[in-house]
Amino acid sequence: MSLLFKSREAILALAILVLLAVVAARFPAFVTPGNLANVLTDTSPLIILALGQMAVILTKCIDLSMAANLALCGMVAGLMNIAGVPLPLILLAVLVLGAALGAVNGALVWGLRIPSIVVTLGTMTIYRGVIFLLTDGKWINAHQMSAGFKAFPRTFLLGLPVMTWIMIAVVLAFWLLVSRTPLGRAFFAVGGNAHAAVYTGISVGRTQFAAFVLSGALSGFTGYLWVARYAVAYVDIAGGFELDVVAACVIGGIAIAGGAGSVAGAVMGALFLGIVKNALPVVGISPFWQMAISGSAILIAIAFNARGQGPKGRIILKSAEHRQVEAGA
Amino acid sequence: MTTPVAGRRVPDRLISPARRALFSWETLLFVIAVAVFLANTIASPYFLDPWNLSDASFNFTEKALIAFAMALLIIAGEIDLSVASIIALASTVMGAAMTAGFPTPVLVMLGIGTGLLCGAFNGLLVARFGLPSIVVTIGTMSLFRGISYIVLGDGAYTGYPDDFAFFGQGYVWWVITFELALFVVFAVVFGLLLHATSFGRTVYAIGNNATAARFSGIREGRVRFVLFLLTGVMSGIAAVCLTSRLGSTRPSIATGFELEVVTMVVLGGVSILGGSGSIPGVVIAALVMGLVTFGLGLLNVPGIVMSIIIGALLIGVIALPRLWSMVKR
Numbered sequence: 119m120s121l122l123f124k125s126r127e128a129i130l131a132l133a134i135l136v137l138l139a140v141v142a143a144r145f146p147a148f149v150t151p152g153n154l155a156n157v158l159t160d161t162s163p164l165i166i167l168a169l170g171q172m173a174v175i176l177t178k179c180i181d182l183s184m185a186a187n188l189a190l191c192g193m194v195a196g197l198m199n200i201a202g203v204p205l206p207l208i209l210l211a212v213l214v215l216g217a218a219l220g221a222v223n224g225a226l227v228w229g230l231r232i233p234s235i236v237v238t239l240g241t242m243t244i245y246r247g248v249i250f251l252l253t254d255g256k257w258i259n260a261h262q263m264s265a266g267f268k269a270f271p272r273t274f275l276l277g278l279p280v281m282t283w284i285m286i287a288v289v290l291a292f293w294l295l296v297s298r299t300p301l302g303r304a305f306f307a308v309g310g311n312a313h314a315a316v317y318t319g320i321s322v323g324r325t326q327f328a329a330f331v332l333s334g335a336l337s338g339f340t341g342y343l344w345v346a347r348y349a350v351a352y353v354d355i356a357g358g359f360e361l362d363v364v365a366a367c368v369i370g371g372i373a374i375a376g377g378a379g380s381v382a383g384a385v386m387g388a389l390f391l392g393i394v395k396n397a398l399p400v401v402g403i404s405p406f407w408q409m410a411i412s413g414s415a416i417l418i419a420i421a422f423n424a425r426g427q428g429p430k431g432r433i434i435l436k437s438a439e440h441r442q443v444e445a446g447a
Numbered sequence: 448m449t450t451p452v453a454g455r456r457v458p459d460r461l462i463s464p465a466r467r468a469l470f471s472w473e474t475l476l477f478v479i480a481v482a483v484f485l486a487n488t489i490a491s492p493y494f495l496d497p498w499n500l501s502d503a504s505f506n507f508t509e510k511a512l513i514a515f516a517m518a519l520l521i522i523a524g525e526i527d528l529s530v531a532s533i534i535a536l537a538s539t540v541m542g543a544a545m546t547a548g549f550p551t552p553v554l555v556m557l558g559i560g561t562g563l564l565c566g567a568f569n570g571l572l573v574a575r576f577g578l579p580s581i582v583v584t585i586g587t588m589s590l591f592r593g594i595s596y597i598v599l600g601d602g603a604y605t606g607y608p609d610d611f612a613f614f615g616q617g618y619v620w621w622v623i624t625f626e627l628a629l630f631v632v633f634a635v636v637f638g639l640l641l642h643a644t645s646f647g648r649t650v651y652a653i654g655n656n657a658t659a660a661r662f663s664g665i666r667e668g669r670v671r672f673v674l675f676l677l678t679g680v681m682s683g684i685a686a687v688c689l690t691s692r693l694g695s696t697r698p699s700i701a702t703g704f705e706l707e708v709v710t711m712v713v714l715g716g717v718s719i720l721g722g723s724g725s726i727p728g729v730v731i732a733a734l735v736m737g738l739v740t741f742g743l744g745l746l747n748v749p750g751i752v753m754s755i756i757i758g759a760l761l762i763g764v765i766a767l768p769r770l771w772s773m774v775k776r
Contacts (some may be wrong), residue, residue: 127456147489156554168716180581215489226762226766230765230766230769230770231769232762232765232766232769233719233720234760235526235581236709236713236719236762236765237762239706239709239758239761240710240759240761240762241758241759241762242758243706243754243755244755244758244759244762245702246751247752247753247754247755247758248749248755250752251755255676255749255751280589313485353751361585361588361589364582364585365586365589368582368586373579374473374579374582375579404597404600406593406596406597406600406601406698407593407596407597409589409590409592409593409596410589410593410594410596410597411593412589412593413586413587413588413589413590413591413595414586414590414595416585416586416589416590417572417583417586417587417590420578420579420582420583420586421572421576421578422578424577424578435724437705
């Protein structure tokens with residue numbers, strides 16, 4: 119029992135249940151299976167991206183360019199659709215383009231050893247800027263997209279839209295990857311202890327590169343889903359979404375210092391944010407609260423996660439530290 | 448690194464100081480600044496006009512004010528991504544106070560005070576609770592701006608008093624704007640603080656080896672806290688200038704400033720990993736960025752294309768020296 123309470127995933131699951139219960143107490147319609155399925159569908163892009171981000175964060179990096187990658191690939195998907203390219207080719211193209219954009223990040227991190235935060239801060243603006251260069255800032259609207267292009271993620275299959283099924287498939291594949299493949303274990307090894315990883319024959323740079331390619335491919339594919347579902351593409355779609363993705367990971371207990379985290383955590387972190395976002399209008403709070411709430415959730419989550427970590431300093435400084443803390447307090 | 452072979456002459460000093468100054472990052476930047484200046488003069492007949500140049504200084508003064516404090520923070524091995532959001536919150540507080548009828552001196556004090564409090568909040572979480580500054584400030588980035596959105600929604604504060612306009616629109620002498628004067632004053636203040644005080648030495652010490660700094664008796668937590676405080680205050684001052692210049696407050700004010708500030712600092716030769724950098728470098732980097740954006744503006748290059756260039760600049764300035772040293776090897 120105490121083990122259950124120590125697990126981050128269990129606490130997070132509890133938090134989600136409490137959240138649902140609070141909303142349901144006043145608005146029972148929110149927890150009907152139909153509405154919960156809607157929330158799940160609505161949160162699918164966040165879940166998919168959070169998994170990609172998780173791989174990157176596990177290797178001690180961060181990918182801030184995911185939302186820009188998503189927007190660029192979404193725009194390319196829209197443009198290809200206008201040009202009359204068949205849907206399977208579009209899907210393949212966004213997957214490859216997304217992976218290529220991720221590979222750019224990965225190559226700079228791997229080859230030139232530039233800190234990932236600098237690389238992706240830079241590529242974030244570059245990728246968004248490229249959308250403007252492609253389109254001159256013009257929008258692609260619903261009437262310009264073909265019916266099949268828009269319908270695919272929204273087609274119902276066994277009671278859930280295709281988009282949700284894709285998300286579920288990605289979650290399962292990711293769980294397999296992380297827990298059952300050498301690459302997945304390498305993510306943890308590299309982030310947990312880079313030196314030890316090298317001694318066991320794992321290339322740190324190549325593993326980080328792989329994580330970036332993975333997060334890029336997922337971002338690119340989600341770009342298509344996003345544009346098709348909302349039936350609009352412009353420069354600023356998913357603006358600031360990279361922060362939601364990082365927030366989902368942090369809330370899900372993925373350690374920002376690398377090496378620790380779980381697929382279940384990332385999924386639940388994303389679900390937590392998704393439920394908050396969908397519950398706000400229901401309980402009558404302005405959507406403008408969303409940003410502050412996710413910010414607070416990040417801060418609470420990191421404070422909570424850090425609590426479990428051991429003391430930082432050496433033992434001989436402990437007594438001095440105590441005195442300093444007491445004097446400061 | 449090769450070990451010295453017996454019999455080979457080993458120089459007592461690797462590089463002479465004069466040679467080092469000649470080939471320093473600052474000298475290279477200065478040459479770039481002069482080159483950009485000349486290129487602009489040739490490219491546009493409107494460039495070399497004192498009033499135009501004075502107007503152009505608004506491109507960088509507000510960001511540079513924050514960059515000075517950010518440089519110290521990054522040298523100490525931390526980062527603050529919430530600076531743009533601090534501007535938004537400080538501006539919102541000033542707007543609310545203005546609506547309540549407070550006079551200009553109170554508005555200025557509230558703006559700077561809000562920056563101070565935000566910086567203290569970041570500093571507390573990082574220095575006192577030992578949380579990683581990247582995530583903390585990603586969290587406060589959404590929290591601070593989120594509060595602005597809660598207060599303002601899609602609205603705006605307008606109608607600041609006439610005497611408030613001085614900070615962003617006033618001239619101290621001839622073409623020298625108040626902001627430009629502030630830029631010069633703070634360049635000197637931060638230059639002295641970093642390069643001529645023991646506090647400045649502790650900043651380098653912490654950035655190079657925090658553990659060693661701790662063992663040599665530096666209260667590293669306190670120094671980190673002060674640095675976050677400084678960054679907050681400078682963001683507050685930038686908020687006063689920017690709000691005064693725009694004459695209005697929207698929650699989306701200063702979006703993307705954090706990227707440009709970090710770019711400015713890194714372009715100025717500050718190592719993103721901490722431990723090295725200088726204020727003169729940041730000053731020249733501010734001038735380079737100001738000149739580039741102003742020159743491109745004169746050539747009618749749209750803002751988003753400039754942001755591509757800024758992003759490429761950020762990656763390029765770190766990548767090129769590393770590529771160069773790889774090619775040489």
